[in-house]
Amino acid sequence: MKPTFSKGGKLSALGSFFDAMETFFFVPKTVTARGTHIKDSVDLKRTMITVMIALIPVFLFSIYNIGYQMNLAYGLGWGFWTMVWKGFLKILPLYLVSYIVGLFFECMFAQIKGEEVNEGYFVTGFLIPLIVPVTIPLWMLAIAVAFAVVIGKEVFGGTGMNIWNPALLCRAFLFFSYPKMMSGDAVWIAHKAGYDAVSCATPLSEMASGNLHYSAMDMFVGLIPGSVGETSTLCILLGAILLIWTGVASWKIMLSCVAGGLLVGLLGDVPAYYQLIMGGFAFGCVFMATDPVTSCQTETGKWIYGFLIGAFAVLLRLFNPGYPEGMMLAILLMNTFAPLIDHLVVGANVRRRLRRAKTA
């Protein structure tokens, strides 16, 4: 079967797709050519699948919470399994759009460049539906995904070369292009045919208007309105434990991000720790800020980078009247500055070397 897809074969235009499927189902039989004769068992697929496993608690909770919020808002009297089923029906189209559109462009660019399809999109595609409101129109999502993959990643050279986190870039695209569908009070509850759309304020917008009525426990467990996957700090924490245990994500970034958020949070009217359990702070801190490609790559840099993300996110929430949420913009901003921070850290190493040469 393979020759049909190889160069010169009938279906060579699908070669990258075939490779992707082959390496998906089988670890390839390639052996080391030069350099080390043995290699560690870990590869990017294993790394990426671990991130996806870490997202499973969030994913499952999101399905339930979509149904739960609908039930609550429309007063439908659904049972547990009905809520889960209705939530699943709402989230499924988001995932279909995210993966079909995203993987189409991934495969296309892999084919053009003659490389293997990179597994990075498995994670990006899994993240995107979790950070948008459940009511987002599918055509908007499709455009945003295309933008994130093509402009956000492929034009820079693909996974490993991108400057900004592609999933967040997708969200930023929606946020600035279709602000009405991304913020306000009307977008957080999935619509039910035959009913009017329901308004329901998120904790962040309540805080901005000064009358927060959600309890800390509600916000920690996550049965509150918000973007699909961001609400449950508890489930995010489960994911964080797995990521830190396996070493896939940097605990330094998470810790310093929390520290930055808490410190600036002291300036607000609500208790500082509320900032960690409201909105997208926890989700961004665990799954977005720690992206190994777009975060700082030096260990010292990671402390600075994480701290500034936390600090800026809460600063935006507290002092910017325009946007109730600041996590997305804080991460994208620090993505932009991560290379600069690294440059300064590496520069110190270079200066140390030069100084040593002078004194010797």
Add this chain to the structure above:
Amino acid sequence: MSEHIRLKKGLDIPLAGAAPAKIAETVAPDLVAIKPTDFKALVPKLAVKEGDAVKAGDALFVDKMCPSISFCSPVSGVVQAVVRGDKRKLLAVVVKADKEQQSVKHNAVDLAKMDRKAVVDLLLERGLWPMIKQRPYGIVANPELTPKSIFVSAMATAPLAPDPDFVMEGQMEYLQAGIDALGRLTNGGVHFSLNAAKAAGSAMSSLKGVIPHTFSGPHPAGNVGVQINHISPINKGEIVWTVDLVSLAAIGRCIATGTYDMSRVVAVTGPAAENPVCIKAVQGMSLASIAKYAKKGNVRFISGDVLTGENVGADGYLGFFDNQVTLLEEGDYYEMLGWIKPFRLKKFSFSHLYWSWLAGKKKTYKLDTNTNGGPRAFVVSDVYGKVLPMDIYPVYLLKACLAKDIEKMENLGIYEVIPEDFALCEFVCPSKIEIQKILSDGIDLMLKEMM
């Protein structure tokens, strides 16, 4: 007073197939080869032709740029073949060994009465010079330069490397003679590093005329490059020389006895060794003479260790500096959905994405040559620093090498490293990047631009 340096970063790969410290037999190989490719950036010029008779210590080829450096036959016999590759590049000179071995006889010398130049000439004349390596770049030392100091590592941390104390049993007087000779070549002294855990009981700790150090920690703590980085890092414009322990003994032996004798203990190791053994053999021996120690099947014969050795094939030859053969099974098989399987308990990983980090230090693994994944761009970039105990940012240096930016390479420490120091980075890389190749190409570029 010896200085103790404790390193934490690094990794001892728990590879199965260590050889017990006992000589199983003496192997007298039928064929022996010396390969110019064992020396970085060497342009060889043949000194013999096929059919010539040579003694042990006669030059087979010389350095074209510096013809006083000669590369000698380790045995007496007849030149059987001059092996050439693409563009007639000289790959190896193969000698068929005589039954009765003869070597070139040199006179006894008194090092104490010789000045530096006389010692240099002695090493050149006796064909011992190629055993001295120069840093930066890891090339054969230039006899016209004087190094800042000379470094010898008596600590072996590479996977399955034979124990230096065992390999050097009964060689103390030769090591001492070698150190005495090297001591005349530099004003900075001979730095001699021992494994801290074994230093107390080691005969080598009583060697005189050295600046002693002890190191502890996982591989690459035994790499001389890592040790230099901690003892006295190389700055731009400086050069240091390094000599490995086996070569040091050979140098000393030739000075003390007048005989060019390249015999050595060779460890035959690895998961594909039928039973791992140590044998007494000679530099450049053909691996066909140890074929009986390998398992049947598709086995890779590596001269050296699994991280830095060369795949020479079952009919290949032991490298100039190597005292170890590693046998691995080729990993050319598919594994269905291997990357997603939760357990895979037979797989080893430095990361915590498999279970091997919980399995304890005693467990060993039969690793093979499968790459365990396809090549990717740099993604997970903080893993390299965890196995590189040097004050260097590996990803930035590698990217400077890829970008061919000489100034950046200098700034980021290209003078301090050779590929073997980055070998573990390559092992742990989840993107399966050929890191040693990138660094080696970077060094080639430096050599081209700087020389």
